[in-house]
Amino acid sequence: MPGSPPSPRRRFVWEIDWNLLRTFTVIVEEQSLTAAGHRLLLKQPTISNALRRLESHMACRLIDRSANHFRMTPAGERLYAECLAMLNIVTGLPDLIKDDPDLVAGHVEMAFASHIECPFLDRYLADFHKTFPRVTFSTTVSASQDVINAVLSGQACLGICLAHERHPDLDYTVLYREHFGFFCAPGHPLFGKTGLETRDLASLDYVSFKTDHLGGALAPVARLRQRENFTGQILGLFSNLEEVRRLIKAGFGFGPLPIHVVTADIEARQLWQLPPYENPPAADVYLVTKRVSRGSRVETLLPDRLAAAIEAAPLSERTYPQGLVMAMPAAE
Numbered sequence: 001m002p003g004s005p006p007s008p009r010r011r012f013v014w015e016i017d018w019n020l021l022r023t024f025t026v027i028v029e030e031q032s033l034t035a036a037g038h039r040l041l042l043k044q045p046t047i048s049n050a051l052r053r054l055e056s057h058m059a060c061r062l063i064d065r066s067a068n069h070f071r072m073t074p075a076g077e078r079l080y081a082e083c084l085a086m087l088n089i090v091t092g093l094p095d096l097i098k099d100d101p102d103l104v105a106g107h108v109e110m111a112f113a114s115h116i117e118c119p120f121l122d123r124y125l126a127d128f129h130k131t132f133p134r135v136t137f138s139t140t141v142s143a144s145q146d147v148i149n150a151v152l153s154g155q156a157c158l159g160i161c162l163a164h165e166r167h168p169d170l171d172y173t174v175l176y177r178e179h180f181g182f183f184c185a186p187g188h189p190l191f192g193k194t195g196l197e198t199r200d201l202a203s204l205d206y207v208s209f210k211t212d213h214l215g216g217a218l219a220p221v222a223r224l225r226q227r228e229n230f231t232g233q234i235l236g237l238f239s240n241l242e243e244v245r246r247l248i249k250a251g252f253g254f255g256p257l258p259i260h261v262v263t264a265d266i267e268a269r270q271l272w273q274l275p276p277y278e279n280p281p282a283a284d285v286y287l288v289t290k291r292v293s294r295g296s297r298v299e300t301l302l303p304d305r306l307a308a309a310i311e312a313a314p315l316s317e318r319t320y321p322q323g324l325v326m327a328m329p330a331a332e
Contacts, residue, residue, distance in 0.1 A: 084154040105134035106298035114240030114260035143239035157299035161286040162217035165289030176318040182274040184254040207236040220281035261322035
Protein backbone atom coordinates (compact mmCIF):
# COMPACT_ATOMS: atom_id res chain seq x y z
CA MET A 1 0.00 0.00 0.00
CA PRO A 2 1.17 3.58 -0.66
CA GLY A 3 2.94 5.02 2.34
CA SER A 4 3.46 1.62 4.02
CA PRO A 5 7.05 0.81 5.03
CA PRO A 6 8.90 -1.59 2.71
CA SER A 7 9.17 -5.21 3.76
CA PRO A 8 12.54 -6.46 5.04
CA ARG A 9 13.07 -8.40 1.78
CA ARG A 10 12.37 -5.36 -0.42
CA ARG A 11 14.52 -3.14 1.81
CA PHE A 12 17.37 -5.65 1.47
CA VAL A 13 17.12 -5.56 -2.35
CA TRP A 14 17.25 -1.77 -2.46
CA GLU A 15 19.96 -1.31 0.17
CA ILE A 16 22.51 -3.94 -0.84
CA ASP A 17 25.41 -2.91 -3.06
CA TRP A 18 25.34 -5.46 -5.90
CA ASN A 19 29.08 -5.02 -6.41
CA LEU A 20 29.53 -6.80 -3.08
CA LEU A 21 28.16 -9.98 -4.63
CA ARG A 22 30.57 -9.72 -7.56
CA THR A 23 33.47 -9.12 -5.16
CA PHE A 24 32.43 -12.11 -3.05
CA THR A 25 32.37 -14.31 -6.16
CA VAL A 26 35.91 -13.29 -7.08
CA ILE A 27 37.11 -13.84 -3.48
CA VAL A 28 35.81 -17.41 -3.60
CA GLU A 29 37.26 -18.08 -7.04
CA GLU A 30 40.68 -16.75 -6.02
CA GLN A 31 40.58 -18.33 -2.53
CA SER A 32 42.32 -15.21 -1.25
CA LEU A 33 41.42 -11.62 -0.44
CA THR A 34 44.79 -10.41 -1.71
CA ALA A 35 44.47 -12.28 -5.02
CA ALA A 36 40.90 -11.00 -5.40
CA GLY A 37 42.22 -7.47 -4.94
CA HIS A 38 44.80 -7.99 -7.69
CA ARG A 39 42.13 -9.31 -10.05
CA LEU A 40 39.71 -6.45 -9.33
CA LEU A 41 42.47 -3.82 -9.21
CA LEU A 42 41.54 -2.95 -5.63
CA LYS A 43 43.57 -2.80 -2.45
CA GLN A 44 43.28 -5.64 0.05
CA PRO A 45 41.64 -3.48 2.78
CA THR A 46 38.92 -2.54 0.27
CA ILE A 47 38.25 -6.23 -0.40
CA SER A 48 38.18 -7.01 3.35
CA ASN A 49 35.73 -4.18 3.94
CA ALA A 50 33.49 -5.41 1.11
CA LEU A 51 33.36 -8.89 2.62
CA ARG A 52 32.51 -7.45 6.07
CA ARG A 53 29.74 -5.31 4.56
CA LEU A 54 28.26 -8.29 2.73
CA GLU A 55 28.38 -10.47 5.85
CA SER A 56 26.62 -7.65 7.70
CA HIS A 57 23.90 -7.47 5.06
CA MET A 58 23.46 -11.26 5.12
CA ALA A 59 23.66 -11.34 8.94
CA CYS A 60 25.96 -14.36 8.90
CA ARG A 61 29.57 -15.36 8.36
CA LEU A 62 30.33 -16.36 4.78
CA ILE A 63 34.03 -17.29 4.90
CA ASP A 64 36.17 -18.74 7.68
CA ARG A 65 39.73 -17.62 7.12
CA SER A 66 43.06 -17.26 8.87
CA ALA A 67 46.71 -16.96 7.78
CA ASN A 68 46.71 -20.50 6.35
CA HIS A 69 43.01 -21.37 6.19
CA PHE A 70 40.25 -20.37 3.75
CA ARG A 71 36.88 -22.12 3.69
CA MET A 72 33.35 -21.09 2.82
CA THR A 73 30.70 -21.63 5.46
CA PRO A 74 27.54 -23.49 4.41
CA ALA A 75 25.83 -20.10 4.03
CA GLY A 76 28.75 -18.91 1.89
CA GLU A 77 28.45 -21.97 -0.34
CA ARG A 78 24.75 -21.30 -0.91
CA LEU A 79 25.35 -17.63 -1.63
CA TYR A 80 28.19 -18.45 -4.06
CA ALA A 81 25.92 -20.76 -6.06
CA GLU A 82 23.30 -18.01 -6.29
CA CYS A 83 25.93 -15.43 -7.30
CA LEU A 84 27.01 -17.68 -10.19
CA ALA A 85 23.40 -18.00 -11.30
CA MET A 86 22.92 -14.22 -11.20
CA LEU A 87 26.13 -13.62 -13.16
CA ASN A 88 24.92 -16.07 -15.81
CA ILE A 89 21.65 -14.16 -16.12
CA VAL A 90 23.45 -10.82 -16.43
CA THR A 91 25.79 -12.31 -19.05
CA GLY A 92 22.77 -13.25 -21.18
CA LEU A 93 21.04 -9.84 -20.97
CA PRO A 94 22.59 -8.47 -24.21
CA ASP A 95 21.12 -11.42 -26.14
CA LEU A 96 17.66 -10.82 -24.68
CA ILE A 97 17.45 -7.19 -25.81
CA LYS A 98 18.89 -7.50 -29.32
CA ASP A 99 16.68 -6.23 -32.13
CA ASP A 100 17.10 -9.57 -33.93
CA PRO A 101 15.89 -12.36 -31.60
CA ASP A 102 17.43 -14.98 -33.89
CA LEU A 103 20.93 -13.57 -33.47
CA VAL A 104 22.30 -15.81 -30.75
CA ALA A 105 25.76 -15.17 -29.32
CA GLY A 106 27.56 -15.98 -26.11
CA HIS A 107 29.75 -18.55 -24.45
CA VAL A 108 28.91 -21.96 -23.03
CA GLU A 109 30.97 -23.97 -20.57
CA MET A 110 30.49 -27.75 -20.64
CA ALA A 111 31.84 -30.45 -18.33
CA PHE A 112 32.75 -33.89 -19.72
CA ALA A 113 33.98 -37.10 -18.17
CA SER A 114 37.37 -38.24 -19.42
CA HIS A 115 36.36 -40.77 -22.07
CA ILE A 116 33.46 -39.14 -23.89
CA GLU A 117 33.49 -40.29 -27.50
CA CYS A 118 30.10 -40.03 -29.16
CA PRO A 119 29.61 -39.43 -32.91
CA PHE A 120 25.99 -38.45 -32.24
CA LEU A 121 27.17 -35.64 -29.92
CA ASP A 122 29.84 -34.55 -32.41
CA ARG A 123 27.25 -34.24 -35.18
CA TYR A 124 24.92 -32.29 -32.88
CA LEU A 125 27.65 -29.80 -31.90
CA ALA A 126 28.66 -29.37 -35.55
CA ASP A 127 25.05 -28.62 -36.53
CA PHE A 128 24.63 -26.25 -33.57
CA HIS A 129 27.76 -24.35 -34.62
CA LYS A 130 26.49 -24.00 -38.19
CA THR A 131 23.16 -22.65 -36.92
CA PHE A 132 24.68 -20.36 -34.27
CA PRO A 133 28.21 -19.54 -35.46
CA ARG A 134 28.71 -16.74 -32.92
CA VAL A 135 28.48 -19.08 -29.93
CA THR A 136 31.82 -20.07 -28.39
CA PHE A 137 32.54 -23.19 -26.35
CA SER A 138 34.88 -24.47 -23.67
CA THR A 139 34.98 -27.82 -21.94
CA THR A 140 36.41 -29.01 -18.65
CA VAL A 141 37.36 -32.72 -18.54
CA SER A 142 37.29 -34.39 -15.13
CA ALA A 143 35.92 -37.30 -13.11
CA SER A 144 32.18 -37.93 -13.35
CA GLN A 145 31.49 -36.67 -9.81
CA ASP A 146 33.31 -33.42 -10.60
CA VAL A 147 31.14 -33.08 -13.71
CA ILE A 148 28.04 -33.41 -11.53
CA ASN A 149 29.36 -30.78 -9.12
CA ALA A 150 30.13 -28.37 -11.97
CA VAL A 151 26.53 -28.57 -13.22
CA LEU A 152 25.12 -28.20 -9.70
CA SER A 153 27.21 -25.10 -9.00
CA GLY A 154 26.34 -23.50 -12.33
CA GLN A 155 29.92 -23.58 -13.57
CA ALA A 156 28.77 -25.68 -16.54
CA CYS A 157 25.46 -25.48 -18.40
CA LEU A 158 25.56 -29.21 -19.07
CA GLY A 159 27.57 -32.27 -18.12
CA ILE A 160 28.19 -35.54 -19.91
CA CYS A 161 29.28 -38.41 -17.69
CA LEU A 162 28.52 -41.76 -16.14
CA ALA A 163 26.04 -41.65 -13.29
CA HIS A 164 24.74 -44.08 -10.71
CA GLU A 165 23.08 -42.09 -7.94
CA ARG A 166 20.71 -39.33 -9.07
CA HIS A 167 20.82 -35.86 -7.52
CA PRO A 168 17.28 -34.47 -7.05
CA ASP A 169 18.21 -31.07 -8.53
CA LEU A 170 19.46 -32.55 -11.81
CA ASP A 171 17.88 -34.12 -14.88
CA TYR A 172 19.55 -37.18 -16.42
CA THR A 173 19.02 -38.19 -20.07
CA VAL A 174 20.80 -41.16 -21.65
CA LEU A 175 23.01 -39.63 -24.33
CA TYR A 176 24.59 -42.90 -25.46
CA ARG A 177 25.37 -46.46 -24.41
CA GLU A 178 28.87 -47.89 -24.59
CA HIS A 179 30.00 -51.51 -24.36
CA PHE A 180 33.12 -52.40 -22.40
CA GLY A 181 35.59 -55.09 -23.33
CA PHE A 182 38.53 -56.47 -21.37
CA PHE A 183 41.93 -55.71 -22.87
CA CYS A 184 45.60 -56.51 -22.38
CA ALA A 185 48.75 -55.24 -24.11
CA PRO A 186 51.93 -56.69 -25.64
CA GLY A 187 53.92 -58.54 -23.00
CA HIS A 188 50.82 -59.80 -21.21
CA PRO A 189 50.62 -63.64 -21.12
CA LEU A 190 47.28 -63.60 -22.97
CA PHE A 191 48.22 -61.08 -25.67
CA GLY A 192 47.65 -62.50 -29.15
CA LYS A 193 46.03 -65.70 -27.88
CA THR A 194 42.79 -66.98 -29.38
CA GLY A 195 40.30 -69.52 -28.12
CA LEU A 196 40.26 -67.90 -24.67
CA GLU A 197 37.34 -68.12 -22.27
CA THR A 198 36.38 -65.73 -19.49
CA ARG A 199 37.63 -68.16 -16.84
CA ASP A 200 41.14 -67.73 -18.26
CA LEU A 201 41.14 -64.21 -16.76
CA ALA A 202 40.02 -65.19 -13.28
CA SER A 203 43.36 -65.16 -11.44
CA LEU A 204 45.18 -62.44 -13.40
CA ASP A 205 46.14 -58.96 -12.15
CA TYR A 206 43.60 -56.26 -12.91
CA VAL A 207 43.36 -52.47 -13.35
CA SER A 208 40.15 -50.51 -13.69
CA PHE A 209 38.06 -47.44 -12.88
CA LYS A 210 37.13 -46.31 -9.37
CA THR A 211 33.47 -46.76 -10.31
CA ASP A 212 34.01 -50.47 -11.10
CA HIS A 213 32.11 -51.80 -8.09
CA LEU A 214 28.57 -53.03 -7.42
CA GLY A 215 27.38 -49.63 -6.23
CA GLY A 216 29.11 -47.64 -8.97
CA ALA A 217 28.44 -46.45 -12.50
CA LEU A 218 30.34 -49.47 -13.89
CA ALA A 219 28.32 -51.95 -11.86
CA PRO A 220 27.72 -54.11 -15.01
CA VAL A 221 31.47 -54.71 -15.24
CA ALA A 222 31.68 -55.43 -11.51
CA ARG A 223 28.79 -57.91 -11.72
CA LEU A 224 30.54 -59.77 -14.52
CA ARG A 225 33.73 -60.00 -12.44
CA GLN A 226 31.73 -61.25 -9.47
CA ARG A 227 29.83 -63.78 -11.57
CA GLU A 228 33.02 -65.13 -13.12
CA ASN A 229 34.78 -65.15 -9.73
CA PHE A 230 37.74 -62.96 -10.70
CA THR A 231 40.27 -63.25 -7.87
CA GLY A 232 43.33 -61.52 -9.36
CA GLN A 233 45.02 -58.68 -7.52
CA ILE A 234 43.66 -55.20 -8.32
CA LEU A 235 46.78 -53.14 -8.98
CA GLY A 236 45.18 -49.81 -9.80
CA LEU A 237 41.88 -47.92 -9.77
CA PHE A 238 41.59 -44.59 -11.58
CA SER A 239 39.06 -41.83 -12.32
CA ASN A 240 39.87 -41.42 -15.99
CA LEU A 241 40.24 -43.64 -19.02
CA GLU A 242 43.71 -42.40 -19.95
CA GLU A 243 45.25 -43.74 -16.75
CA VAL A 244 43.48 -47.10 -17.01
CA ARG A 245 44.67 -47.47 -20.59
CA ARG A 246 48.20 -46.35 -19.61
CA LEU A 247 48.58 -49.07 -16.96
CA ILE A 248 47.13 -51.74 -19.25
CA LYS A 249 49.68 -50.78 -21.91
CA ALA A 250 52.43 -50.67 -19.28
CA GLY A 251 51.74 -54.33 -18.50
CA PHE A 252 50.26 -53.99 -15.02
CA GLY A 253 47.36 -56.25 -15.93
CA PHE A 254 44.21 -56.45 -18.02
CA GLY A 255 41.23 -54.16 -17.59
CA PRO A 256 37.97 -52.81 -19.04
CA LEU A 257 37.81 -50.08 -21.69
CA PRO A 258 34.98 -48.82 -23.95
CA ILE A 259 35.40 -50.84 -27.15
CA HIS A 260 34.62 -48.02 -29.57
CA VAL A 261 37.07 -45.65 -27.84
CA VAL A 262 40.08 -47.95 -28.28
CA THR A 263 39.42 -49.16 -31.83
CA ALA A 264 42.61 -47.52 -33.12
CA ASP A 265 44.66 -49.23 -30.39
CA ILE A 266 43.14 -52.58 -31.33
CA GLU A 267 43.91 -52.09 -35.02
CA ALA A 268 47.49 -51.03 -34.19
CA ARG A 269 47.83 -54.16 -32.01
CA GLN A 270 48.62 -52.05 -28.97
CA LEU A 271 45.66 -53.65 -27.22
CA TRP A 272 44.26 -57.18 -27.49
CA GLN A 273 40.64 -57.89 -26.68
CA LEU A 274 39.86 -60.66 -24.22
CA PRO A 275 36.60 -62.50 -23.55
CA PRO A 276 33.68 -62.22 -23.19
CA TYR A 277 33.25 -61.44 -26.88
CA GLU A 278 29.45 -61.78 -26.85
CA ASN A 279 27.14 -59.60 -24.76
CA PRO A 280 29.91 -57.47 -23.23
CA PRO A 281 28.83 -55.30 -20.28
CA ALA A 282 27.40 -51.90 -21.14
CA ALA A 283 27.11 -48.58 -19.33
CA ASP A 284 24.97 -45.54 -20.08
CA VAL A 285 26.50 -42.08 -20.45
CA TYR A 286 24.17 -39.24 -19.49
CA LEU A 287 23.44 -35.67 -20.45
CA VAL A 288 23.14 -33.97 -17.06
CA THR A 289 21.43 -30.59 -16.68
CA LYS A 290 20.14 -28.53 -13.81
CA ARG A 291 16.42 -28.95 -13.27
CA VAL A 292 15.89 -25.26 -12.54
CA SER A 293 18.40 -23.30 -14.63
CA ARG A 294 18.94 -19.55 -14.64
CA GLY A 295 21.69 -19.38 -17.22
CA SER A 296 22.03 -17.14 -20.24
CA ARG A 297 19.92 -17.63 -23.34
CA VAL A 298 22.53 -19.73 -25.12
CA GLU A 299 23.23 -21.78 -21.98
CA THR A 300 19.58 -22.80 -22.01
CA LEU A 301 19.32 -23.22 -25.78
CA LEU A 302 22.24 -25.66 -26.13
CA PRO A 303 21.07 -28.35 -23.65
CA ASP A 304 17.40 -27.95 -24.59
CA ARG A 305 18.12 -28.58 -28.26
CA LEU A 306 20.44 -31.48 -27.40
CA ALA A 307 17.75 -33.09 -25.25
CA ALA A 308 15.28 -32.75 -28.14
CA ALA A 309 17.78 -34.32 -30.57
CA ILE A 310 18.30 -37.23 -28.18
CA GLU A 311 14.57 -37.81 -27.87
CA ALA A 312 14.24 -37.90 -31.67
CA ALA A 313 16.99 -40.53 -32.17
CA PRO A 314 16.50 -44.20 -31.15
CA LEU A 315 18.95 -45.49 -28.55
CA SER A 316 20.17 -48.05 -31.11
CA GLU A 317 21.62 -45.13 -33.09
CA ARG A 318 23.39 -43.95 -29.94
CA THR A 319 24.88 -47.30 -28.91
CA TYR A 320 28.57 -48.05 -29.51
CA PRO A 321 30.07 -49.95 -31.17
CA GLN A 322 27.14 -49.82 -33.56
CA GLY A 323 25.79 -53.14 -34.84
CA LEU A 324 27.79 -54.92 -32.15
CA VAL A 325 28.78 -58.36 -33.40
CA MET A 326 31.84 -59.52 -31.54
CA ALA A 327 34.03 -62.28 -32.79
CA MET A 328 37.26 -63.68 -31.42
CA PRO A 329 40.35 -61.72 -32.48
CA ALA A 330 42.22 -63.16 -35.42
CA ALA A 331 45.26 -65.28 -34.62
CA GLU A 332 48.71 -63.81 -35.09
